[in-house]
Amino acid sequence: MRKLYIIGIGAGDPEQITVQAIRAMNTVDVFFFMNKGDAKSDLVRLRKEICERYIDQRTYRIVEVTDPERDPSIASYAVRVEAWHQQRAIVYEELIERELGEGDCGAVLVWGDPSLYDSTLRVINHVIERGKVSFDYEVIPGITSVQALAARHKIVLNGIGESVCITTGRQLAAGGLPVDTENVVVMLDGNSSFKGLTDQDVTIYWGAYVGTEKEILLSGKLGEVAEIIERTRREARTSNGWIMDTYLIKKPVLV
Ligand SMILES: C[S@@+](CC[C@H](N)C(=O)[O-])C[C@H]1O[C@@H](n2cnc3c(N)ncnc32)[C@H](O)[C@@H]1O
Known part of the structure; x- marks a missing residue:
């Protein structure tokens, strides 16, 4: 056989x-x-x-x-x-x-x-x-690229007892952040859909070419780093001819 x-x-x-x-x-x-x-x-x-x-x-x-x-x-x-x-x-x-x-x-x-x-x-x-x-x-x-991203940023995807949602740039652009989870991993996002969320109090952990010699990592409050990530992404894509990036968006912990 x-x-x-x-x-x-x-x-x-x-x-x-x-x-x-x-x-x-x-x-x-x-x-x-x-x-x-x-x-x-x-x-x-x-x-x-x-x-x-x-x-x-x-x-x-x-x-x-x-x-x-x-x-x-x-x-x-x-x-x-x-x-x-x-x-x-x-x-x-x-x-x-x-x-x-x-x-x-x-x-x-x-x-x-x-x-x-x-x-x-x-x-x-x-x-x-x-x-x-x-x-x-x-x-x-x-x-997976999700595990590689978390390891390089030295983060846990979920807060204690929280859930994690893995979705696409297309879904994020269409429906915004899912309401029923605190942690959203976004893949396959050719359009930097995080740009539509800059008014929200969330943190982004972004990585491109993770694990390769081209790797780029950026993180911070989304409102503060979104433009830098978008520019970095655009320039890297132009110079390499392709890009693969993934990011985690974390909502603030409510106590
Ligand atoms: C077709 S999916 C494949 C996912 C793959 N099966 C995995 O387990 O990660 C391609 C997407 O994975 C993500 N991806 C794959 N490799 C990556 C890497 N080295 N760095 C960042 N993101 C990556 C990107 O979001 C990319 O758009």
Whole structure:
């Protein structure tokens, strides 16, 4: 039976990879890399570095494929993403069929952890539902960008007994801060949606490229640091050609 590993590799620091991941990687015949074909090839390079650093035998192969584009003509975000997942499923299906012999082992190296804002597991489920190829698969967890952010700022995400909400820039821009939690982690925010919250008495812990040599960390009362973060973000994105940033917004503790 073919086997596919879905391996979380951490969010940028090659040392934030687990022993379990390294063990699995050493059994892999073929790594599948989805290449976005843009400046984010930095991310592909990191995956290659991880393979070179942690795999003892040089017998593995890397197969790079271009990630299908999302169809901009589909107006609904949810429908557009679902259509994109279906396209990706066809790509994975073909890869598994073409590149993995019976008994071979393949792997997808997932940024951070596969359980958080990543489509790989949904796409693999689509491949299984399509029923054209059969394989076993196993998920190996990784350090998320949220954990990496908290560690670099040396903070606990929640106050004592409080909850934490993880959401997206899109949700924050549409609905503001969730009312039923004190701590909000925001990911996938291409538009610095925190700008809309500067009248609120909250603290922000922001990090870009966390764990990499490009890492930038900023924190403070949102009203005081929002402009600096926005400017820093804009400049870093221009000079690097891409950015990944995450932030925690904390409401004040009420006593
Ligand atoms: C598609 S999601 C992938 C999340 C990933 N699965 C994880 O576990 O962190 C991409 C988002 O993760 C966050 N992210 C990933 N790597 C990051 C890093 N090194 N520094 C800051 N944010 C990061 C950003 O919010 C980015 O928009």
